Amino acid sequence: MAGSIPLIIEKYEPRDKGNLIQILQDVQRTEGYIPREAVEKISSHLWISKSEVFGVASFYSQFKFNPPGRHSIKICLGTACHVQGGDFLLNALKSVIDISPNETTEDGRFDLDRVACLGCCALAPVVMIDETIYSNMSVIKLKETLNQYE
Ligand code: FES
Secondary structure, three states: OOOHHHHHHHOOOOOOHHHHHHHHHHHHHHHOOOOHHHHHHHHHHHOOOHHHHHHHHHHOOOOOOOOOOOEEEEEEOOHHHHHOOHHHHHHHHHHHHOOOOOEEOOOOOEEEEEEOOOOOHHHOOOEEEOOEEEOOOOHHHHHHHHOOOO
């Protein structure tokens, strides 16, 4: 996969930093994240610093810097979920599977993102794993639920 990064980048005009977002989107789509190698190659292709590439990519939540896990956890920290204990769930994830937002567990089992609202506030607090929404989540229920995913 990583061998495709130069091919993606070279499709774009060198030194035209107006292409930065498009290149990042292409890399994200192909690799599933933005590897460090891609940041270096984009930087030299567009003649901008690595910190500028990283800064722009960090600004947009669509770009990830870690390879995706086998399962994706989205924890809702919107107002309703926050009030109902979303932060406790986030802390539980840290202690149970040692993961923080925008990270992937070392065994590649889970990646984690926080989201502002999953659109079902009446069911707060809500956690989404892959395509499944888990409602009225508690720390105990979350631990049990994680055990269902390999
Ligand atoms: S705030 Fe969590 S679903 Fe809306």
